Amino acid sequence: MLPTPDTSHVPYNRVYEPAEDSFLLLDTLSSPSETAFLSSRFCSTSPSSPSPPNFGAPLVLEVGPGSGVVIAFLTAHASTIFGTPHVLTTAIDVSPFACAATNLTVRKAVSEAEAEAEAENPSTSGQWTSAIQGDLVSPLRPGSVDVLVFNPPYVPTPGLPAPPPAPLQELRDKTTFEEDSHLLELTYAGGKDGMETTDRLIDALPGVLSERGVAYILLCAQNKPEDVKGRIRSMGTGTGEGEGWKAETVGTSGKQAGWEKLQIVRVWR
Amino acid sequence: MKVMTLNFLTCAVKNCKSSNDSFPLHPKEAELAKDDIEINPQLLINVLPRIDWAALRTTSTELGFPTLPEQPPSPEDLQSDEALLKELHELLMETQMMEGKLVCGHCGHEYAVKNGVANFLLPSHLV
Numbered sequence: 001m002l003p004t005p006d007t008s009h010v011p012y013n014r015v016y017e018p019a020e021d022s023f024l025l026l027d028t029l030s031s032p033s034e035t036a037f038l039s040s041r042f043c044s045t046s047p048s049s050p051s052p053p054n055f056g057a058p059l060v061l062e063v064g065p066g067s068g069v070v071i072a073f074l075t076a077h078a079s080t081i082f083g084t085p086h087v088l089t090t091a092i093d094v095s096p097f098a099c100a101a102t103n104l105t106v107r108k109a110v111s112e113a114e115a116e117a118e119a120e121n122p123s124t125s126g127q128w129t130s131a132i133q134g135d136l137v138s139p140l141r142p143g144s145v146d147v148l149v150f151n152p153p154y155v156p157t158p159g160l161p162a163p164p165p166a167p168l169q170e171l172r173d174k175t176t177f178e179e180d181s182h183l184l185e186l187t188y189a190g191g192k193d194g195m196e197t198t199d200r201l202i203d204a205l206p207g208v209l210s211e212r213g214v215a216y217i218l219l220c221a222q223n224k225p226e227d228v229k230g231r232i233r234s235m236g237t238g239t240g241e242g243e244g245w246k247a248e249t250v251g252t253s254g255k256q257a258g259w260e261k262l263q264i265v266r267v268w269r
Numbered sequence: 270m271k272v273m274t275l276n277f278l279t280c281a282v283k284n285c286k287s288s289n290d291s292f293p294l295h296p297k298e299a300e301l302a303k304d305d306i307e308i309n310p311q312l313l314i315n316v317l318p319r320i321d322w323a324a325l326r327t328t329s330t331e332l333g334f335p336t337l338p339e340q341p342p343s344p345e346d347l348q349s350d351e352a353l354l355k356e357l358h359e360l361l362m363e364t365q366m367m368e369g370k371l372v373c374g375h376c377g378h379e380y381a382v383k384n385g386v387a388n389f390l391l392p393s394h395l396v
Contacts, residue, residue, distance in 0.1 A: 056315060056318030056319030057316045057319060096386065100384065100386065129274045130271055134281060138391075139387070140278065
């Protein structure tokens with residue numbers, strides 16, 4: 001089993017603490033079936049075929065990384081998960097505290113993995129670029145993302161919290177209890193069906209994913225996953241022609257009918 | 270924030286997405302830092318196909334780096350041109366933008382970069 005990144009430096013009073021949902025993403029993305037899928041999609045360059053179509057190193061994005069545990073895991077263990085260390089990784093979060101935490105979590109996980117691997121192979125980790133502060137995928141060029149991972153605010157709530165106001169967009173040593181509560185609410189509160197933010201992300205997928213792009217989205221039972229998958233499958237391709245969108249459940253946790261039964265849906269075309 | 274990041278960032282304002290002027294964003298008052306990373310030719314060869322070369326040339330010039338050739342190098346070029354390999358390694362892999370602003374050439378909006386993190390959250394009147 002691949003080691004889980006260290007997040008002991010993360011201020012959990014205002015950044016989401018890794019939980020069952022985070023660990024389901026780690027388990028799913030490092031499962032034999034998903035690493036096989038990802039490797040065949042992004043590591044076509046085998047020595048036997050000298051000139052395969054080269055789209056270049058894939059860009060892996062996590063939206064809303066919080067502590068950074070998931071994107072740090074994907075970066076540090078890139079060779080195992082994607083079949084190549086030649087991947088670029090990044091993350092976008094609305095919270096400056098999550099961005100700072102993520103940068104540190106990734107750096108720690110990469111140096112740990114490099115230290116471990118030094119004897120046999122010096123580069124098993126991907127290339128971390130930086131966390132970016134922003135709303136979902138709004139700062140990215142169209143068609144730029146090859147792998148997108150999203151652990152959304154999925155809990156059904158009466159409404160959505162407001163985006164962080166200007167004073168909460170900057171790193172500070174001291175925050176008030178109310179500010180911390182606001183930041184934590186942003187990490188879980190999903191509005192109607194817990195889907196208001198996830199729906200915006202799904203709407204943005206055809207624009208931001210590359211032709212070979214794939215997204216992993218975490219859903220809970222109350223998000224009505226079957227409806228969500230149906231909606232994704234009926235999306236236009238954006239190109240008019242070609243294959244449509246696929247959406248399949250590739251990981252689950254909490255087998256009993258609890259209200260927070262979780263699943264990971266893989267979206268691709 | 271690695272300088273390479275500028276190659277896939279654009280203005281967050283919806284109306285700017287369709288304009289060629291919104292990419293690449295223009296660094297302003299940039300404070301740079303340099304990580305010491307071992308050069309990895311194969312990595313650069315694999316990164317290059319996903320780089321928008323014209324945008325990288327612009328970024329390189331604007332940050333005061335040497336002018337890059339007009340056409341992107343082929344893998345063979347890179348392997349035989351050690352100077353260019355080193356230049357690209359320094360620009361793409363080692364250089365970080367720590368402070369400053371990123372300016373949209375279409376709407377003029379300035380995104381602040383602090384502690385190596387660019388803030389693309391828009392004020393409510395631009396959302």
